[in-house]
Amino acid sequence: MILHILLLTVFWVVANHFLNKIKNLPPTPFPTLPIIGHLHLLKKPLHQSLAKISARHGPVLLLKFGSRRVFLVSSPSAAEECFTKNDIAFANRPDLLAGKHMGCNYTSLVWAPYGDHWRNLRRIASLEILSTNRLQQLSSVRIDEIRSLIRRLYRNQNQIVDMKTAFFELTLNVIMRMVGGKSYYGEKVMGAESEEFREIVAETSQLGGASNLVDFLPVIRWTGYGKTEKRMLTLQEKREKFMQSLIEEHKTKMGSDDEYKNKNLDGQRRKSMIEALLCLQESDPEYYTDEIIRSLMLYSWLSTQYNRLFYLLSTQYSWRVILIAGSDTSARTMEWAMSLLLNTPDVLRKAQAEIDNQIGSDHFVDESNLVKLPYLRCIINETLRLYPAGPLLVPHQSSEECKVGGYRIPRGTMLLVNLWAIQRDPTIWEDSTKFRPERFEGFEGVRDGFKFMPFGVGRRSCPGEGLALRMVGLALGSLIQCFDWERPNKDMVDMTERSALTLPKAHPLQAKCSPRPGMLNLLSQLSNLT
Template sequence: MVIEFFLFLALYAVAKRLLHKIRNLPPSPFPTLPILGHLHLLKKPLHRSLSRISRRHGPVALLQFGSRRVLVVSSPDAAEECLAKNDVVFANRPRLLAGKHLGYNHTSLAWSSYGDHWRNLRRIASLEILSTNRLLTLSSIRAGEAKSLLCRLAKSGGQSVDMKSAFFELMLNVMMQMIAGKRYYGENVGEVEEARKFREIVTETFKIGGATNIGEFLPFLRRMGLNGVEEQLMAVQKKRDEFMQTLIDESRSGEGDASPEAAEGGKRKTLIQVLLSLRETDPEYYKDETIKSLMLVLLAAGTDTSAATMEWAMSAMLNHPEILKKAQAEIDEVVGHDRLFSESDLPKLPYLHCIINETMRMYPVGPLLVPHESAEECHVGGYRIPPGTMLLVNLFSIQNDPKYWPDAAKFKPERFEGMEGVRDGYKMMPFGSGRRGCPGENLALRMVGLALGSLIQCFEWDRIGDEPIDMTEGTGLTMPKAQPLLARCRPRSFTSDLLSQA
């Protein structure tokens, strides 16, 4: 019986291999196991595991994650074929449980299929929420939260500071101030119980949202109730939805006008107020659910990612003190010691931009980008790609490949000198590319630059000990550091005067 079983497996694997070649599908690891496919080959972190497979099978590889067919591309040319030549074909998102439950049944900006509904959401995000004019209007929020962080660090007394938490709380306060005019971390928190609920929801969302859900690829586990992730997603989404609905109801009744500008009828409105005001022109489209979904996407996509980039950048600079000193000298020359760093200084600080670019190259917080899915058959690298294939662009592999980046393993900001923006063809695209590229790029770059520039201007930084900062990646969707960054800072001689200014 055992012999027959192994004979069956061998015949199955050989037949699968022959069929694969006949159909002109991309290279695939051998063998493909029944039910599991290639899941047995995957280790954490996933982007490194997929990089190893690509080095063996080529930059266009087709894997089987249980019941799902997955195309993994790991070269600029293959990425360009997918995100430029076949941009429309790959403009859909796979139907995952996160999209079903956290994405309002696949109708949110992040999870909606390509079509009229998605185009409307993208237009609203680009023109009403994340436009340059809107970001300028809300710049005082970002400046105020950056200053609050500086004041908190100035009181640390040279003690060890958890920078991971500091950056994350900074971003959550910035986003919620922009969304609803409220802050939930640190001092000057309005409603203590409301803040507690919000922090609980945030913790649960990132915990369950970043977890690996094997039921996505082995549906029988979900049907048998052996996975448990779906129930957790439903529970946390219920809390998210109710919380955001409360903020919308407050804004509708005028109770949520937390900012003086809004109360005085000035220009600055919260983003919820902006979207509610648009309801007058299109009441059917700007429903509460649409507003909630947009705000929750903004909150999820705009916090952990930017905070992680800041943490990686500070870690890299602490391991390279000469780079930190060079950045500080640039800021001293351009900004001086008589005023605090501001967003308007960013265009005049090319070396700081180089540091941010190099951080995003080596430590992309979306190492596999957000998954795409093919709507119809197409060809990539000369191979046939069937419809319904999930696409993973291994950005980590591309941006750390010595074929495209000399001294790829070295943190070397100077490589970006003279380069405009953050893209370098398809060798460097930390915010994705094509129709589904991240619309929040401008906000992210402003916030990361403002935070890092302010910290470099106002403090002298040191590692906790003599050992270099551990730069190992942890597991999660946004490639966190395995060990959170702990650092010491000392206010510079002029910092107290700057922080005391109104």
């Protein structure tokens, strides 16, 4: 009996392999096992494991993650073909449980299929929430929170600081103040509402570590893995209740506050994102429902930098679905950048010299100054090249059959672009693993063809790109301007990556800072402010 099963399995594997060739499908690593497909090949971190598979089998591959077909792309030319000629075909998202239970049944901006509804949500996000004008109106929020961080660092000078926590709390405060006008972290932030928000953030992080094989192996839906669905539903209920309370609070204020009645909201006062969306609701209540506003608020919170809400994380035989926040990706970009600067003090000194020459020490860096700091931008680009916040970009799914590289890609195939592998490819980048910001000198924009695309490309590229660059640029520029930085000891900062979709450091960054002599006057004035 066992021999018969073994022979049938071997026959199935071999027949399936040759059938793929007959169908003109992309190359497939041999063997593809029944039920689990290629899951047995994956190790952590996933992007590195996939890069090794591509190096061995080719830059375009068709894999099986359990029951799902996955088209893996690891070359700029194949990525270009996916996001130009086949951009519409790959404009959808995979239908995962996170999109059903935490994406309003696939109607949110992150999860909605490509079509009229998604285009309208994208337009609202791009024009009403993340437009240049809206970001400029709310620039004081970012400045205020970064100055608050500088004040805390100044008061704790020459002490070891947990920079991971500092960056994470900074970014979440900025996002929530832009969304609803309130911050939830800090020395003076207390109360039941803050505690509730922090609990939601903590539960989101915990759910991110929960196993959920159901998306890839539906046969286990009724085992213990199915409990993740219930946890998703419970968490989403809490998040929607919290966001709805903010909406109701703003509705009450907008209906009673003379400041709202007597001033032109488009020009004379800064609107939070909730206020802007509620103004749209007044003009078109049929479309701008509270549900739409909640989904866009959650998008702003969870997807500041990359509009992704899930993915697979692997150990050799263990899989996770990761729930990640955009605030997390921005904070981690800052953490990687500071880690790189601490390991290359000559680059840090060059960045400080640029700020001294272009900005001086009589005022703090602000967002309008960033255009004068091209080397700082080079540092950010080089950080995003080496440690992209989304090493596998945002997964797409084909809505129709198409061809890439001459191969047939069936409808319903998940597309993964291994950006981490492309941006470290030694055939494309000289000294590809070295931190060399100078390679981006004279470089305009944030893309270089399809070999450098940290914010994605195509119809579903990140609309939060402008906010991310402002936030990261202002934070790093301010910290470089105000302080001299050093490692807690003589050891180099450990740059090991931990396995997760936002590419966190395995060991959180700790650092020490001391005020730069030329900045003491400004820092002492800032410290005296309450």
